[in-house]
Amino acid sequence: MTLKLDTTARRSIGEPSKASRIATAAYVLPAALLLSVALGGSARAAEPGVTCGSTVTTDVTLTADLYCPSGDGLILGSKVTLDLGGHSLIGSDSGVGVSSEFPFEGGNTIRNGTIENWAIGIRLMGIEPNPIPYVATDLVLINAPVGNYFTNGTTLQLTRVTAVDSPIRGELGGDLAISDSSLTRSPVEVFFASATITNSKLVETFVSTTAGGELSIDSSKLDGKGTAALGYVSETVITITDSVVKNYAQPISGFWGGVTLTGNKFSDMPNGVLGSITSGIESDGVSGITGNTFIRSGVALRGNVPMVVENNTFRQGDVGVEFTMSDPLPGNPPQTADRSRAVGNVLVNNTGSGILTELPGLEVGGNTAKNNGGYGIYAPGAVDLGGNVASGNALGQCVGVVCARK
Template sequence: MRMTSVLSCLVLAAGGVLVAAPSHAAAAPVPGCGAVLTSDSRLTDDLTCPSGDGLTLTPGITLDLRGHTLRGSATATGIVLPNVGDVTIRNGTVAGWGTGVQTHDVWDEVGGTATITRLTFRDNGRGVDTSGRLGGTGKAHEISRSTFTDNGSGVGAVYGGAHVVRSTFTGNGTALDFITGGVLLEDSRVEGNGTALSCDESGCEVRRSTLADNGVGVSARTFGADVYDSTLRGNDTAFTSFGVWGHSTVQGNKLIDNGTAVTLSTSNATLRDNLFRGNELGFTTDGGMPDFTATLVGNRFVRNVDAIVFEAPGTSLQDNVANDNERWGIYAPNATDLGGNRARGNGYEPQCVGVVCPAGGPRS
């Protein structure tokens, strides 16, 4: 008896039906300009769309650009996301659009997660717009291992947020731009942009990232912004805040070779355990209204032109060290002295104004 006959008898005896799987799974469809994708799709070549939106995704879809470029018009959107449901976009370049990726209608209910990975966004008005509906839950945007180059804005939103990890931003007008939203930026490099992070009425947080050679590193308004364990280097201004009635925390960072490292205007903030080195000015504040306060604890200011310089009340200093700065060590005539501040080797005397520093502070 032939082997196929034996198998057939066994299957029939079990009361089942044996269906052979095809030797190769069906290839994902190849979309064209203006297509609405209802199944997983991929590009097999570059796709240029001279007018109108590029591709529209429906819920549950994965779009794989396979290393190709989706290019289009500065008045249209490259990839339109569904209002609800999860989608994934990966492996390619989105270039020349008014907006590279954006949800269809943010004034309707918005939800689900958009996963964006290993993409390059170049020469768009905005790379990824994560805006959501005012008062709605919004769509979560998980952006990883992506590059944003020469866009007006890299990632931004009004009433929306994003989680950005292991990504690079260079040459953008504003790399990350959020109004009434928020972003968590982790393990990323943001270099050579007009502004690295603009955070207005938003909850913004930076962790383990490098913000270098930007006009402004972090600009915070209203709610504040938190920066942890990061390097801010070579920026005209590394961290600036205005009108922050919330609170900013700047902790465990290296602020190196900036014009002004930290400047606060009418803002609440805590600066803790940071290293300030080689800046034109380490820290300054205008104090603002009486209800706004700042606290500096355990920071080290070494070899700046000026370390700590401000005259306004409302700022407390504790356990800070200012050594070997070209001019002022600690000049803070109206500060609240919480003790433990030290200074030595600075160009201007006295070494400390406004706080008591023991003679002969610790070496750098």
């Protein structure tokens, strides 16, 4: 059975046509929304009225915009599809637009419209995990944050979603799967949960993962517009793969975490791509950076954690890669570059050195460093794996390893 909400209303002033104008227009909705039910091809009498704040337990399609001047929007029961019908669900910067807050027998779907001007636009809450995801698809979110607070795990899938000024958060097993979407000033943050972002566009959008789980970005375009920080990681890992990332004001930073960067192009990030992560725990503290290009990106990598840096290109930055570690606690031995490697990288035309470290034990091999403003490779106490090449570097070619001139 499919119920359709008939929200045709007399408006006291005008007939707004766009969501942004509807939110501020002065009009009055009737006290109840009439429901029409189609059974066997014929219509029967209208069901009792449904207003903002009602619980909906069967599929619903809006036939006009729905404005809730106070309180909440709609609460969805189990196995419910809310089809906005190309219309808007509009709040007054308070309440929850769409929520699901009791045990599910199956996933819910919300689709095909705009959710605007709510304290929380979509909220999913529960205790028992459900293998069927909650789906939000073909939506525009404007000033309508999204939260998946599902203890023990139910995934919220967001597909073909355009979000503006609408943070997206997952907590306590409430995982996120975002694909084919556009996020503007809409940070993605997870806490004891995981998030995947695929084939999407992020503008001035920060990502964060803390305390377990993981956040991964694949085949996407990210533009910080010179203002946003790229990300924060703590006790887990951020992974970025096959993406284009540019114009972020601050690098990935964090505490007891790491990153995996593979096959990306980073450019115009004056404060670097990876920096200022406090030394990590076990493998989570090791950052793997492979097959990337870094252009005009400050000290591109200064992770302050063990880094395996292989087959990357560093051009026109300050320093290609600097291996550092946190200061040891009192009574602990001095830090080394144990578990760190720099192999097969090309470092050219940087204003400082190509590879730089004061830590002993860095494994160095097969790198090419040319025409840098500092050293080609400065790594006293390194483990020389051979095959390094350097020429035209202003302060000298190599310290700590042998470099051929070509």
